[in-house]
Each structure stands twice: as structure tokens, then as C-alpha cells.
Amino acid sequence: MKKLLITLLSLIPLVYSNDIKPNFIIIFTDDQGYGDLSCFNPQGVQTPHIDQMATEGMKFNNFYVSAAVCSASRAALLTGTYNDRIGIKSAFFPGTKQGLHPDEITIAELLKEQNYATACFGKWHLGDEPSLLPSAQGFDTYFGIPYSNDMFIAPHQTFAENAKFNGDWTLEKAKELQKFIAPHVNKRGPIWKSEYKALVPILEGEQIVEFPADQASLTQRYFDRTIKFIDKNQNKPFFIFLTPAMPHVPLFASKEFRGKSKKGLYGDVIKEIDFHTGRLIKHLKEKELDQNTLVIFTSDNGPWLSYGDEGGSSGPLRDGKFTSYEGGVRMPTVFWGPGLIKANSVCNQLASTIDLLPTFAQLVNTQVPQDRKIDGKDISPLLKSQNHVIHRHLFFRDEAVRSGDWKLVVKEHHMTMRKGPLPALYNLKNDVAESNNLIDTHPKVAQYLQSKLDEHLKDLNENSRPMADLNE
Template identity: 45%
Template sequence: MFRSTLIFLALALSQLAPAQKPNIILIFTDDQGYNDLSCFGSTTIKTPHIDTLAKEGTKLTSFYSPSPVCTPSRAGLLTGCYPKRVGLEKGVLFPYSKRGLHPEEVTIAEVLRSAGYATACIGKWHLGHHPPFLPTQQGFDYYYGIPYSNDMAHPDNRGKPKGNQDNIWLNQKTATQSWNTPLLENDRIIELPVDQRTITRRYTDKAIDFIANNKERPFFLYIPHSMPHIPLFVPEDCYDPNPLNAYKTVIEHIDSEVGRLVNALKAQQLTENTIIIFTSDNGPWLRFEHHGGSAKPLRDGKGTTFEGGQRVPCIIWGPNIIPANTTNDALASHIDLFPTLASLAGAEMKTRGPIDGLDLSATLTTSAPSPRDTFLYYSSQGKLEGIRHGSWKFLIKKNTPMLFNLHNDIAEKHNLAPHMPDKCQMLRTRMRKLDHTITNQKRPAANL
């Protein structure tokens, strides 16, 4: 039954005329926690525009980043692979790094462009800032944004301002001039340092321009926001001088910009044929306290393989495509978006080699069971640390086995490993076998 549904859906979508292919907008925030939207349980942050997307679409509650840090998670998102498969599993890239996503890797942008889509990346890239690695070499017609994290400085990451995050928030104008962070358009630096106070709004401005200029053809718009990665900035008209409200203020500003984007779609009469995905690259940076977010009720945050590090909010909205007002607990990941979006667009899948993502289009459109029942957890340095299979999660931390039933214990409070050695051994064997396959098929990143 599941296979016949997939075949029917693929045939139907492949027969769509180019103008009927759905527009796709992928909004990807930085270090936003599972609990940092009111529709995901926040009682302090108000996100009415994103909440509306959830109410009019579907909310995925078991959705995972393929890594607990920036660069690997983006590599996984755009290639449909665990980061290890494409050689970018170890940590993040810096301004002095000479590495990047291999130009021969095929991204979702390239697949959609081959199907007639206009493509743009507007925001943080972080897959290599040298010309061979930039978005315009990876399937995007246009790029505008910060090439790496907004706490990094051109050209060698030296000379960054000192002081705590409260001081930066209290002195926004001085701080944004002190961070020597570049703004690129295509492959050229156009502003150094970039005024980070207005960057979230300017991303939206560029996105709205792109929509207006491409309304007569299908488009793929990837908006990887620089925020709420520290240091935090907002425009003066949104500013709250209380540092305790810094993170809240930034998320609510992002929410208002999402509202602007949706209004632009409405003005162009494009809402009936557009899919919007809102998600985050990894969990919150908890050590920055009120400058970081919350993963409640999950355990821990960014940089860890506990749920708070990799389970992230995800909302998918698409009138006439995605059922409204639904919640889906199906196991899913950023790596699944590549084949899923290709399927929804009726695009032919051509990749450099094997990928790990699975097509969830039937799960999202018809509530069919998810084809994914297993997910691997890799540390921020690319070390295999765990596996989820169904509701069971097995981790190895400092040679200590941990076993959790996430259906009953989403907060990972009760380690069942001492009581269930056979289950641990079964999961350990399964994760090593899957990782062995990925290791043997690993493709290198590119180096200058």
C-alpha cells in the first residue's frame, strides 16, 4: 500500500507543467532550540507568524539535525547525506579554513535548478567561503549573505572584540562595527564589516525581491539566517535594552520577518503553490544563558548528541499540498529534505554517489508511515556516538552505554542500559554496521 501511494504520487507530480511545480522556501535558523517557538512550547517567546504556519501546516516533533554543530548540519541538509559521507563531519569551518563542500557534490539546489527552478541562497552559508565552494558553485543562481558564522572575522578570525554578550547587546552600534564579519553578494564582499543589526531584515528584503522577480517560474529560496547565533543583533526599532530579553527579542524579530515573507507571497498570489519549511541547524547554545535558547523538555543542547543537541523544531506549510493543523511524530531529519523536495518538485534525482536521505513526501502529504525508522548520532567532531531505532536510543558516552526509550522518556533521564544488555548489543551492532557502510563509501571534501 505504501509503495503504491509513492508511485501514484511520483507519477502525478511528474506530469505537472513547470508553472505548477511548487515553489519551495526553506528557512534555516542558527542555534535555535526545540522550545524556542510558542507553537513548540515556549511560554516566554511569542511567534504568532510561525505559529500560523504550524496551524495551517504540519509540525514535525521528531525531526533531527544530522550534526549538533553548524557546518556538518548544513552539509547534510543540502546533500541529503550524513556529513561523514561528504567529508565534512569534523567541526566547523573558520575564515582561515581551506576546505569546503566538494564542487562535485550535488545539492538540492542543483537538482531543482535542473528541473527548471530559479534558485537563491540568502543568509549564512558556512560550507566554504573561497570561490570554488560558494553557493553560486553549488546550484544557486544568486547568493547574498555572511559566508560563515556571525562571530567570525575576515580574513583570519583575529582581532575579534572582547567582552561578554551582555556588553555587546548593550552597545549594539559599537559592537557591530567591531566584528570584522563580511557580507557577500555572489562571490564579492560588498560590506565589511556587515551591519548585523539589520541583517535579518535585509535577508528578507532580498528574499522578497527574489520572489517578485521569479513569480512566473518555480523557485527554490534557501534562507539560512545568521541569527540567533551569538552575537545577537536586531534593528533599532526592535531593540530591547534589557540583556535578559536579548534572545527573545531576536527570535521575535525573525518571526516578524517570516510574517513579511508570507505577506509577500500573498501579494504575488503565490500561497496556493508554495511550500515553506522552517527549522533550525542544531540545538541551542546553552552556555550563553539568556543569549542562547531552550531545548526543554529535551536534555542538553548544541554540541551534544543528547536530544537537545539535535532534535530541532520543524514546520512544513503548503496550502493544497500539506494537510493543515497536523502534528507528526514520524522520525525524520534534514537529510530527508533533499529527496522529499525533489519528489514534490517532480525533479530527477542525480547525485554524486549514495545518499542517506529518504523520501518523506507521502508521509507529509498523505500521512503514510515514515520510511525512516533509524537515525545515527555523530558528535560535533564526527565520532559515531549513537543510534535511534524506533523509540529506542542507544548512546556511548566516555565508554559508558546509555539506553533510553524516547516514547516514555523524551528527557533522557532514565538510563536503561544496565537492565537491558541484549537491546544495547543489538543497537550497538546495528549502528556500527550502518556506519561501516558510510565510512567505506565516504567521499572527500575539497581542499584548496
């Protein structure tokens, strides 16, 4: 009987009708490695709540970002497009007047057209000028540090009337600091040498509401805001881009989580993210939104390995942040949505953050922008059956290409921890650590992948779009 019931249940089509639109929450952590969730690396930091999400949902073993650095990775996710196609190659610094081009259509803008309530809580890092902030890219609400948590206040930022100042900081002192920073935004040496680096503002909308940010309470506050936003918008569809500052260095955990893991402060930080993710999932269940909400947990790039114990782990993968080796670009990823995804499933197919925009478009019965090239693909078929091959090839900057089990690496980032040999061909099925170069024994595979990479780079060259640059 139980078997019959399960069979019958499996026949219920996992498709939304036009009038019920699913909610979307993307939890996009900063610099968390493939080895920093225990469902991917049992020896790593223990993350029981996210592991439970995987048990109730789907674990993606081959889920990638477009590039292993903050702004580039975020731009690709929000636009469904390779970062190099939209001119964003690395990370923006405060006050440089550059960012994601306003003409790019973000997931938030796409969903706003479908009457979604939209919010970004956390790191933005796609431009800090008012015209480049989340409110200009489809988000109704924004609260967070506008760039990395190791950066500094930008000279042009303005303060809200009731802005909070921590420690012995005052409005006057903060404005003096902005004057000191102003001449150095392009060559940042004097700022990095000063005591003012890593003193970052929190923005609400476009204005500073807190300086310097109390980073130890930030993870909790981002999740609190998310839960509040859900409660306020539970009767209409919502999209929340939840982007914690952690575990990017400098690391901060609240008092409740300090010393709670067996992996130092880094472990404590991950434990705190795990705890609040569990709290969010519990809240969705209590509000009976679990059948109609898709939650995706992933990271923007691999661990910053040069920070040692403070830099996290890529588990069995090679290298980390900045590089196109697996440790840089393959992310620990879980999709959760009991109304959309069969419990306890595992997907080994290639997928990427660039697929989220097309996938969400499909799930709400709308189209991706038709007037431009969108590189991502609809991966919603993978939520029902893992046998579909969606991507024949995935490219990582001008450095690497993956197809099936094969990966060709032709260039390295200068921050690569273990260099060479190059070019190198790896069979990831047998050699996930990218340690055994097979280019001499499989020259035809290498040639084929090189030709695909060449085609891709030619296409990028002929068909790319600029980032925003307000200096021009």
C-alpha cells in the same frame, strides 16, 4: 453538507503534475533551540506567526539534523547525505581553504536542472574561497555573511567597487586587517584576542559589499531580499535557502524589536525572525503563490547553552549545540504549504534535514543522484498521511542512534553540558529528557541498536567522500 464538502476535498490528490513545479523556501536559522518556538514550548519566546504556519501546515515533532554544528548540519541538508559521509565534521573557519566538495550535488544544483531560479540569502558556511561559495554550488544569487557571525574577515576576500564601510572603516583599513589576519587563519589565537573578531563581511556573489556587516539590520534585509527574489521570479519555479545569522551569538536585533520580548535580547531576536517569517507567508498569499509553495522552518542545531540567557532553550530536551542528545539534534520544525499539506497536522515520525533533497526531487518528478549514496529519504508520503515509517534508524555521527522510541548514546561531545552515563539507552516516549538509562533492564534493545550503529559506521568507513581541501 460541510462534512461532505470536506470529504470531497480530501479526495483531491495532493500531487503536482509535470508542468507545475512547486516553489521551495527553507528558512534555516542558526542555533535556535527546540524550546524557542511557542508551538513547541508554550513557556518559551512567543512566536505567533510561525505558530500560525503550524496551524495552517504541519508540525514535525521528531525532525532532526545530521550533526549539531553549523557546517556539518548545512552540508547534510544541502546534499541529502550524512555529514560524516561527505567529510564535514564540524565548522569551517575563514580562510582555511576547506569546504563542501564541488562534486557534491546540492538541492540548488538538482533544482537548477529543472529550471528553477535559485538563491541563498544568509549564512553559507560551506567554504569561503570563490570556488566554494554558493555560486559554485548551484545558486544564481547569493547575499550574506559567508560563515558564522562571530568570525572575521578572510585574507583572500576582495571588495566590490562600491563596497560600503561602516563606522570608521575604510578600504585601506580593511585591507590592513586582512594582512594582520593572514598568518593566523589556522591558529586563531591572536585574532580571538584582538578587537577584530566578530567583524564579518557581507558578500554579494563572491565579493565583499559591506564591512563590517551591520548585523542589527541583517534579519530584515535577508527577508527583504527573499521577497524581492520571489517577485522577480514569480512566473517560474524558485528555490530560496534563507539562512539568518541569528540567533547565533553575538545577538543583534533591530531597534524596532529591542526590548519587545519577555526573554531578553535572545527573545527579541526570535521575535524579529518570527515577524519577518509572518511577513513572508503573507506575501506568498498576496501573490497567490501559497498553493504552490512549500516553506520549511527549522534550525541548524540546538541552542548554545554555555552562553546562558543569550543561548536559547531546548525546552524539555537534554543538552544543546554540539551534542547528539535531543537538545542538540532535534529541531523545532514546521512545514507550510496549503496546496501540499493538510492544515493543523502533526507528524511524529522520524525525519531529518537529509530528507529534503530526496523529497524535493520526488515533488518535481526527478531522481536523486544515482551515482553515489544518498542517505536521506523521500518523506513526501508524510505530508499526506502521518502513518508511514520512513526511517527505521537515524544516526548522529558516531555518537548515537535513534530507532522508534529508543535511543542509544555511546559517545559524548566535549562540549556536552551534563555528561554521562555512557553507554546509555533511553526510551524517548516516556523520557524525552534522556534522564533514565535503561541499558541494564533492556540489554537486547541496546545490543540491537549498537549493531545498527556499527553497521552504519562500517558503511561510512567504506563508502565516504572527501570534503574540498584546496590546500592539498
